Amino acid sequence: MAETTAAEMAAVKQVNEITSPAVAVNNPSSDHPFAFHVSGPRKVSSPSWRDLLNSSWKDGNYKRTVIACFIQAVYLLELDRQENKSEQTALAAKWWIPFKYKLSQTLIDDRDGSIYGAILEWDRAAALADFVLVRPSGAPRAVLVLRGTLLKSLTFRRDIEDDLRFLAWESLKGSVRFNGALVALKSIADKYGSNNVCIAGHSLGAGFALQVGKALAKQGIYVETHLFNPPSVSLAMSLKNISERAGFAWKRIRAMLPYATETQGSGDDGKSSCTGQNKWMPHLYVNTSDYICCYYTDPAGAEVKQIDKENVGQIAGQAAAAKLFVMSKGKQRFLEAHGLDQWWADDLELQQAVNDSKLISKQLKSLYGLQASQQTQNKPQVSETWRGLRSMYAK
Structure with missing residues (x-):
């Protein structure tokens, strides 16, 4: 009787390993905490033929959810590289394969050989295998995804250098990774539109994504941009705030002086008149407990309202400079509030800021100013042409 029971148990174990390869004993990465089936989203399905209709x-x-999974894949590409994982044991691919995408290119920092980004493209062959004949509406042909800081010795130094670069100057243009990402994004935009x-x-x-997307927007190339826990703290911004507050205080003092007779401004509040016509509107996902990105929720100029999960991707105000999605769960630990995995959680509830926040407005000020100057330069040319025609017919 005992021998029969043991045989039955062995048979059941063998069947489980065949029907559930993710837990097979020959796969040492099957129970890794970063494995897709362990820490990935639970209520998200792969594309199917039904997606052709809806x-x-x-x-x-x-x-x-899907784009957050793609970013997680880039983190794992670098970890797989550092741990010398084989194709069978690598973790990264499991985070894009379910959504019918494939790895097209990795962005490598030549200084240390680390992977800091990747281009994922729609996998038509994999889609056809599941009878998905065409790419579902809204699914991008290609996605450029960039990871954040990894606290691993092999890439830690270069990551921290760029962190300090942003902290000091609020600009990443001097980084080789900025140039690499810009070239990569421009190439797929030219290839696919x-x-x-x-x-x-x-x-x-x-x-990086914010500043690369902004650089292309200045060239008239508007690419959909998704920013998870984007950095909002810098010494440069702090100095700007101190300078602006001092200037505001001086204006108030000067206005109270008896000899202050000059005009108190031209009605320009510092926002570009072409904000409502802006074609580039990045999506920002921030957590109020994350001190790295929480300043994007500055209430000065931002109106926040509760929205339904079904309408979370819709924007209520066309004049917004960015679609700002805010998570607020009360006091959280930093690592939890800054983590990427929160953005594919099943119980996620977001609020949406429908007007431009003070910080994003400052960061996009140069973009708006460029658009405004271009409009101003075009107007005189039209009026000059009109005046020339009018004078010619008058004769």
């Missing part, structure tokens, strides 16, 4: 990518929750690609990043990677 695409899941049109749902803001689905899109946010700017409407068919997007860029996304987490933490430091979100800082």
Whole structure:
């Protein structure tokens, strides 16, 4: 009787290993905490033929979840590289394969050989294998994803250098990673069209994504941008705030002086008149307990309202400079509030800021100023032409 029971148990174990390869004993990465089936999203499905009629990518929750998974894959690409994992034991691919994407290119820092980004493209062959004949509406042809800081010795130094670069100057343009990301994004935008690609990043990677997307927007190339826990703290911004407060205080003092007769401004509040016509509107995902990104929720100029999960991807105000999605769960530990995994949680509830926040408005000021100057330069040319025609007919 005991021998029969042992045989039955062995048979059941063998069947479980065949039907559930993720837990097979020949896969040492099966129970890794970063494995997709362990820490990935639970309520998200792979594209199917039904997506031909009603695409899941049109749902803001689905899109946010998938793109966050793509960023996680870039973190794991670097960890797989450092741990010399084989194709069978690597973790990264499991985070894009379920969504019918494939790895097209890795962005490598030549100084230390680390992977800091990747381009994922729609995998038509894999989709056809599941009878998905065309790419679902809303699904990008290619996604450029950038990771944040990894506290691993092999890439820690270069990551921290860029962290300090942003902290000191609030600019990442001097980094070789900025140039690499810019070239990569421009290449896929030229190949597929700017409407068919997007860029996304987490933490430091979100800082790169914001500035790379802004650089292309200045060239008239508007790429959908998703920023998870983007950095908002810098010494440069603090100095600007101190300077602005001092200037504001001086204006108030000067206005109270008896000889203050000059005009008190021209009605320009510092915001560009072309904000409402801006074609580039990045998506920002911030947590109020994360001191790295929480300053994007500055209430000065930002109106926050509760929205339904179904409508989380819709914006209520066309004049917003960015779509700001805010998570507030009360007091949280920093690592939890700054983590990427929170953005694919099943119980996620977000608030949306429908007007431009003070910080994002400052960061995009140069972009708006460029658009405004271009409009101003075009107007005189039109009027000059009109005056020339009018004088010619008058004769």
